Amino acid sequence: MSSLPQCNSLQIPVQLFAAVREVVGLDSIVLETHVGATVGDLRKAMMAAVPATRTLSGALLWAVNNSYAGDSQVIAAVDSVACFPPVSGG
């Protein structure tokens, strides 16, 4: 069977905050990934899409549907995803 990359692809909008929002220059970014992709895959996709985020990348936190998500968490198309540096409220 031949692969059908267009059916396997996933576009995930990612909300950005604080320093990563400034580095990217946008409030959100759409990352191109594949069905079954994990947060770790999004982290790589972010570095590829915006190389300037590489210095921050190891520190960046990811949230899926308003909860913190580890690199192994699988993303679905309906998920609400955000990426941001360590928090400093209070």
Add this chain to the structure above:
Amino acid sequence: MSSLPQCNSLQIPVQLFAAVREVVGLDSIVLETHVGATVGDLRKAMMAAVPATRTLSGALLWAVNNSYAGDSQVIAAVDSVACFPPVSGG
């Protein structure tokens, strides 16, 4: 030399608070003691003057000039003296 008890005597007004004020039935009481008397002497004078204070006496605290005073502290006629049970403010 004969003793001169009238010159050696000391009358100390003692302010009373909380349960000891209720037991005595007065806001203050004048205790009869001698020149050079200590807080410990006042404690005994209080029990003698108002026997009903005996059940409280071991717990009663004494203050001289707005500071807590131990039984060995010597009282002068000019001192401001108070006697009260353990505090319960706050």
Add this chain to the structure above:
Amino acid sequence: MIELTDQTIDFHALTESVCDHAAGAVVLFLGTVREFTHGVQTSWLEYQAYPEMARASMAELESEVRQKFVVTNVAISHRFGSLKLGDVSVAIAVSAPHRSQAFDAGRWLIDTLKERVPIWKKEHFADGREEWQHPGVQPTPIEKGNGA
């Protein structure tokens, strides 16, 4: 700032009085009249103070807390007289550059105030009984004395 009052404590003004550009944290503690203690219902409370010594003692707390902790401003107000359920009996406000010192100082102040400051609380229970609270002293039925 030290206050001993028979009026409602204005803890809003007390809090604002400690706010300061040098501080990053403010902690306010309020003691309030609780309805139930160990299952026994309180109707109202009476606080009695030895005013001169209570003020002197609270002023000592203020100077001592400044030696023990890094604090910016301190304000303490204690009420006396009759208090109903929910009333504020004591308010302590502390500001500090950092929150850990504000919390530690606030806690030290209320703990030490309760040990030292000559103020007493009399419980008036819903069942009509009344009882002076004297930690460590067994409550005994009060026999009115002979007044010496």
Add this chain to the structure above:
Amino acid sequence: MIELTDQTIDFHALTESVCDHAAGAVVLFLGTVREFTHGVQTSWLEYQAYPEMARASMAELESEVRQKFVVTNVAISHRFGSLKLGDVSVAIAVSAPHRSQAFDAGRWLIDTLKERVPIWKKEHFADGREEWQHPGVQPTPIEKGNGA
């Protein structure tokens, strides 16, 4: 009660909202904008929030603090937007039957809020520099990206 607001936090109302006849103690914590940090002068602060997650996260704190401590009422308000010196950035009010639980719960709430709730602070220094505060991340001069 959970609030995320760009308006001045009414910490008086917040405090009154937790007062309760079942409580004997109230602890209010305020975070305020401090002028000097490690000798560097702040001019003003900017707080940015991820609003949906920040509200959800504060609501989790409220339910978690009720599991960990014996508290009566809890209220948390965090501000975002531009704050000047002395402004209140966060207010946490807790009431409890006993003071130790009120202090411990208040402290746990602010400590945990600062670790978890997705809100960020940007320092605008008096010398004109500006810097996002990201604990554990070395501040680096921000190069504006290519926007993907």
